[in-house]
Amino acid sequence: MTGQEQAAKALAGQIEKLAAGREIKIMHVCGTHEYTITKSGIRSLLPANVKVVMGPGCPVCVTPQSEIDACVELAEQGKIICTYGDLLRVPGTKSSLYDTVGDIRIVQSIAQAVDIARQTPDREVVFMAVGFETTAPTTAAVLLSNPPENFSIIVSHRLVPPAMKWLMQQGEANLNGFLLPGHVCTVMGIHEYEAFPVPQVIAGFDAMEVLYGLYLLVKQIVEGRAVVENAYARAVKPEGNLKAQKMMAEVFEPCDIMWRGFPVIPDSGYKLKPQFEKYDALKKFGIELKDVKCTTGCLCNELLRGVKEPTDCKLFGKACTPLKPVGACMVSTEGACRIWYTYGKAH
Ligand code: SF4
Numbered sequence: 063m064t065g066q067e068q069a070a071k072a073l074a075g076q077i078e079k080l081a082a083g084r085e086i087k088i089m090h091v092c093g094t095h096e097y098t099i100t101k102s103g104i105r106s107l108l109p110a111n112v113k114v115v116m117g118p119g120c121p122v123c124v125t126p127q128s129e130i131d132a133c134v135e136l137a138e139q140g141k142i143i144c145t146y147g148d149l150l151r152v153p154g155t156k157s158s159l160y161d162t163v164g165d166i167r168i169v170q171s172i173a174q175a176v177d178i179a180r181q182t183p184d185r186e187v188v189f190m191a192v193g194f195e196t197t198a199p200t201t202a203a204v205l206l207s208n209p210p211e212n213f214s215i216i217v218s219h220r221l222v223p224p225a226m227k228w229l230m231q232q233g234e235a236n237l238n239g240f241l242l243p244g245h246v247c248t249v250m251g252i253h254e255y256e257a258f259p260v261p262q263v264i265a266g267f268d269a270m271e272v273l274y275g276l277y278l279l280v281k282q283i284v285e286g287r288a289v290v291e292n293a294y295a296r297a298v299k300p301e302g303n304l305k306a307q308k309m310m311a312e313v314f315e316p317c318d319i320m321w322r323g324f325p326v327i328p329d330s331g332y333k334l335k336p337q338f339e340k341y342d343a344l345k346k347f348g349i350e351l352k353d354v355k356c357t358t359g360c361l362c363n364e365l366l367r368g369v370k371e372p373t374d375c376k377l378f379g380k381a382c383t384p385l386k387p388v389g390a391c392m393v394s395t396e397g398a399c400r401i402w403y404t405y406g407k408a409h
Contacts, residue, residue, distance in 0.1 A: 066270060073273050074107035080277075080284050086112045087236055088279055089229070089368045091119035091222055092243035093396020094267050100405045102269035104276070112280060115235070115368040118225045119243065121193045121218075122148045122394035124321045124366060128351040129190075129218050130154035135349055136188050136216075137164030144168075144175035145190040148394040151387055155354050172204045172215070179213035188343045192218040195246045198332060199306035202313040205338050214343035217332055219314070220321060222246050223254045224330035230260060235368035238283045241265050241275050244294040251302025255290045266294040313338055320353070322390060323366035360389035365398055372399040379403055 063071075090096065096116045099105060105114060118124045131154045137143045143159065147168045150160045159166050165185075169175050175189035191201045198219045205215075226240060239261035247255075247264045255262055261282040265275025275293045282291065292298055312335075319331025334342050344351070356363065359377055364370035372378050372391065382388035384400055391397035 070107060070270060070273055073270075073277050077112060077277050077280050078109040080280050081109055081112050084111060084284070086238050086280060086283055087368075088112070088114045088239050088241055088276065089117040089235065089237050090114065090241040090243070090265075091117045091226065092241075092246075093120040093123075093394065093401075094245075095119065095241060095243065095265065095272055096398055096401050097396070097405075098267055098269055098272050100401045102272075104269060104273055107273070108276070112276075114241075114276065115371065116365070116398045117229065117235075117240075117368045118220075118321060118323065118366045119222075120391065120394050120396040120398070121197070121220070122146075122152060123362060123390040123397045124220060124225075124323070125149070125152065125192050125218055125390065126320050126322045126351075127154050127354045127356065128320070129216060130158065131156070131354065132216060132344060132349045132351060133159055133188070133190055134162045134164075136343065136347060137162045137166055139347065140164070140186075141343075141347070142167060142178060142182065142185050142187045143190065144178060144187060146170075146192070148396070149190055149192060151393045152390045153358075153388065172201055176204055176207075176209045176213055179210045183210065183212060185212060186347075187213050189213070189215045190218060191215040194220055194222055194243075195249045195310075198310050198314065199249060199303070202306075202309040205313050205334075205341055206309060209341070211340070214341045214346050216343050217314075217334060219332045220319060221316070221330050221332070223258075224327050225321060225324065226255075226258065228324060228327045228330075229367065230258065232367075237368065239263070239279045241272070241279060242290070244271075244297060247292075247294070247298045247302065249303050249306050252290045252292060252298065252300050259288050261288050263291045264294045264298055266297070320351075321366070323363035356389075358388050360391075362389040362391045362399075365391055372402040375399070 179187035314332035391399040
């Protein structure tokens with residue numbers, strides 16, 4: 063056994079001692095945390111009475127069908143659609159972008175989409191701007207740099223704290239605490255989370271960092287405290303990244319927005335401020351988002367609210383695989399179903 067394995071086992075032993083005689087359910091809201099937890103087999107180290115579930119932490123997974131449908135519609139109208147590869151196979155109502163006949167290009171960044179717009183001034187180029195507080199600053203920086211007029215975006219950014227607040231108000235998932243995403247807190251700091259009367263720990267991303275975060279969280283829950291502890295202090299400052307926050311505040315304002323698996327959550331998304339509305343693809347091309355109901359039997363909605371696990375879905379690994387995904391959680395490398403399918407459940 064390596065030194066790290068011994069340390070992990072010792073920490074897991076501490077968690078078991080602390081949690082003895084209680085049922086504890088923890089939610090994390092980060093695809094990278096799910097990757098680390100599943101790939102490293104962290105659930106197999108934890109006692110059965112400590113359950114860790116993934117919430118709405120995968121940006122592609124929480125993007126509702128209506129926004130995929132809007133993208134498909136724009137592709138069918140002849141616009142060049144630029145998107146991250148993860149979004150390509152997410153099913154919309156009638157098709158995914160992958161199955162749509164159109165000019166759809168995979169890009170690594172929004173800047174690459176702007177380059178395409180500059181290179182093709184006679185075409186309209188639309189970038190699908192998905193992501194949480196981690197990617198919103200890049201979108202803001204690009205819009206502040208005066209991109210060409212034939213460039214626009216579907217603003218699909220979503221904010222983590224309002225979704226956490228909604229989950230706590232519903233009480234549906236019986237959560238005792240949250241493991242917070244280190245990268246989101248690197249941008250936004252910790253103050254937004256201090257408003258929540260629930261145990262929370264900000265954790266880094268390697269296996270020991272995640273396990274240590276879980277240890278601190280279980281300790282906090284057992285001791286009856288409800289504060290924000292920062293176990294990722296090497297990257298997260300209490301105030302966050304003020305420069306990134308300033309750019310976001312210049313370009314965006316909060317708006318009510320629907321998430322996959324959730325209703326419209328107040329102030330949980332971004333819209334462009336009036337001076338940047340010319341870059342809003344939905345306004346520019348008169349596209350309306352339609353509320354659509356999922357009828358495939360996919361449990362992504364429940365998964366994202368922490369009330370089901372991937373293997374609860376009868377389609378998991380049968381009708382739904384990464385090559386033929388039925389739901390968004392099997393598409394993205396940050397989706398719980400895709401991660402469990404690739405690395406095994408391990409609990
Ligand atoms: Fe949806 Fe597929 Fe996951 Fe089932 S296995 S919840 S169908 S993504």
